[in-house]
Each structure stands twice: as structure tokens, then as C-alpha cells.
Amino acid sequence: MRASTSKKPLQRSARQELYGFDRLYRDHVDLIYRYAYRLCGETESAKDLVQETFLNAYQGLKDFRGESKVSTWLYTIASRACIRMRRKRKGEPEHELSLEEFVPTSEGEFRLQIPIDGLSPEEALQNKELRAALDQAIDKLPKKYRMALVLRDMEGLSAKEVGTIMGVNERALKSRLHRARLFVRRELSARGITQHDNQKSGGWRS
Amino acid sequence: MTQKKTATPKKRPGRSSHHTHREGRCMDLLRRLSGYIDDELPSDICREIRRHLGACPNCEVLIVSLRQTVTLCRHRPTPQLTPVDRMNMRRAILTAANAR
Numbered sequence: 001m002r003a004s005t006s007k008k009p010l011q012r013s014a015r016q017e018l019y020g021f022d023r024l025y026r027d028h029v030d031l032i033y034r035y036a037y038r039l040c041g042e043t044e045s046a047k048d049l050v051q052e053t054f055l056n057a058y059q060g061l062k063d064f065r066g067e068s069k070v071s072t073w074l075y076t077i078a079s080r081a082c083i084r085m086r087r088k089r090k091g092e093p094e095h096e097l098s099l100e101e102f103v104p105t106s107e108g109e110f111r112l113q114i115p116i117d118g119l120s121p122e123e124a125l126q127n128k129e130l131r132a133a134l135d136q137a138i139d140k141l142p143k144k145y146r147m148a149l150v151l152r153d154m155e156g157l158s159a160k161e162v163g164t165i166m167g168v169n170e171r172a173l174k175s176r177l178h179r180a181r182l183f184v185r186r187e188l189s190a191r192g193i194t195q196h197d198n199q200k201s202g203g204w205r206s
Numbered sequence: 207m208t209q210k211k212t213a214t215p216k217k218r219p220g221r222s223s224h225h226t227h228r229e230g231r232c233m234d235l236l237r238r239l240s241g242y243i244d245d246e247l248p249s250d251i252c253r254e255i256r257r258h259l260g261a262c263p264n265c266e267v268l269i270v271s272l273r274q275t276v277t278l279c280r281h282r283p284t285p286q287l288t289p290v291d292r293m294n295m296r297r298a299i300l301t302a303a304n305a306r
């Protein structure tokens with residue numbers, strides 16, 4: 001080994017950093033990819049987001065003090081990276097969803113239903129039209145609403161945890177989540193997906 | 207089916223049970239639907255909502271479809287990374303980290 005005393009601790013620390021990163025990456029890459037895919041809606045952007053997230057995590061690993069769960073920390077990094085990346089790609093302003101726009105204006109609109117009665121969610125989602133409608137509805141959501149919906153309803157985090165990740169209080173988070181759900185509900189029920197489509201795609205129980 | 211007047215949760219003189227949904231209990235319910243299906247509301251408000259749902263088939267349909275929406279979101283399938291993807295991304299991350 002070289003005699004340089006000043007280099008040894010640095011080398012050891014670099015090795016430790018890499019070891020720490022590898023553990024972090026191995027244990028969480030699938031989780032963050034799933035989140036990224038749900039936010040981006042397609043694989044290449046999701047992979048870009050995963051790389052950006054873990055690159056930031058690698059650089060911030062030594063400062064992570066364990067005040068939150070590792071997964072919460074990574075979700076936060078990913079969420080911020082997603083906002084930055086989207087801002088770079090498109091400059092369109094975020095539109096706000098107001099509760100008023102979800103007030104049904106007619107009986108018919110009120111009664112719109114999602115035709116999945118009698119099917120398990122997995123069976124219902126075998127209907128390509130329904131799945132596409134769900135994907136498009138989530139994709140159309142302004143990102144702060146989409147993030148709330150993905151973290152709470154898809155990733156299954158608590159409202160408090162999602163609020164921490166998004167940097168908003170629980171009340172604001174719940175309001176965003178509610179509007180996001182109403183938006184997706186309206187998109188799904190307004191599509192007029194028929195049970196016949198379910199039958200054709202093999203979605204019925206035999 | 208006709209609705210019984212007695213099932214209306216709060217008496218509002220001059221207002222029929224076939225109210226417009228921009229006002230009254232339906233609007234209150236619309237605001238609180240997520241809290242209700244997430245079981246986050248105090249029990250007295252839940253009771254009030256249940257009473258309203260029993261009297262208002264439109265809100266009943268709305269709540270069922272919102273529940274279904276949340277269920278579908280929970281079960282939306284996502285693709286998985288392959289081992290090669292994981293390896294390539296790790297390499298790209300470390301290369302970028304060393305370059306910075």
C-alpha cells in the first residue's frame with residue numbers, strides 16, 4: 001500500500017459510500033421505479049427519473065440523518081426531481097382543479113357509473129379500454145394532484161407521510177387527493193365503457 | 207322510485223328532496239366524500255352522511271363510483287425492471303456521480 005496517510009481515510013470513506021449506495025439502490029430501486037413509472041406513465045422517462053433520484057441520493061447519502069424513513073427520503077427526492085424534470089421539458093403552467101367543476105349538473109351526470117360490478121379490480125383492469133382510460137385520466141392530472149393520488153392511493157402511504165414528501169400540510173394534501181380522485185372518477189365514468197367490452201376481453205368471471 | 211320526505215336529513219322549508227346538486231347536503235357530501243371513504247370523519251358526521259345516502263340515490267351512485275375509482279387506482283398494474291435495466295441504471299448513476 002502507498003505510504004500516504006492522508007489518502008487512506010478518503011479511500012475507505014469512498015468505499016463505504018459505494019457500499020452504502022449499493023445497499024440503498026438494491027433495496028429501493030424497484031420501489032422508486034414503480035413510483036416513477038406511475039408518475040411518468042412510460043418507461044424511458046421513469047428510468048430517467050430513477051437515475052436522477054439515485055444520483056441525488058448518492059450525493060446526499062452522507063448527510064442523511066435518518067430522521068425519516070429511507071423510503072420517505074427517496075420519495076421526496078424523486079418527487080422534487082420529477083417537478084424539476086417536467087419544468088425543463090414543458091413550461092406549461094399548472095392548472096388548479098376546483099371542487100366546483102366536479103359538481104354534477106344533471107341527474108344523468110350524477111349517475112355515471114364505472115361498469116365493474118361483479119368483477120374483481122384485477123378482472124376489471126383486463127378490459128383494455130378501462131385500463132387505457134385509467135392511464136389517460138391519471139396522465140391528464142396536473143402533477144401535484146397526480147403525485148398526491150399516486151403516493152396515497154397507489155403507493156399506499158399515509159396522508160401525513162405524503163404531506164411530508166410533498167411539503168404541504170395534511171389538510172392541503174387531502175384536498176388535492178380528493179380533487180384528483182373526483183377527476184379520475186369523472187374521466188372513467190364519462191367514457192361509457194361497456195360491460196360488453198369487459199366480456200369481449202375476458203374480464204368476466206367464468 | 208319516489209323518495210320519502212322524512213328521509214331528508216335536515217328540514218329545509220320549500221325544498222324538495224329532488225334538490226339540485228349544487229346546494230345543500232349533496233354539496234356537503236361532495237366535499238367530504240374522500241374523508242368518508244377513507245374513514246377519517248367523526249362518527250356523527252358519518253352518521254349524517256349515511257342518512258343522506260339512504261335518501262339520495264344519486265349520491266349513493268357517486269360514492270360507489272368514487273370507491274371503485276380508488277380501488278382501480280390501487281390495482282393499476284405497473285411493469286417491473288429487468289435485472290439488466292437495474293445493472294445499466296446503476297452503472298449510469300455511478301458514471302454520472304463520478305463525472306460531477
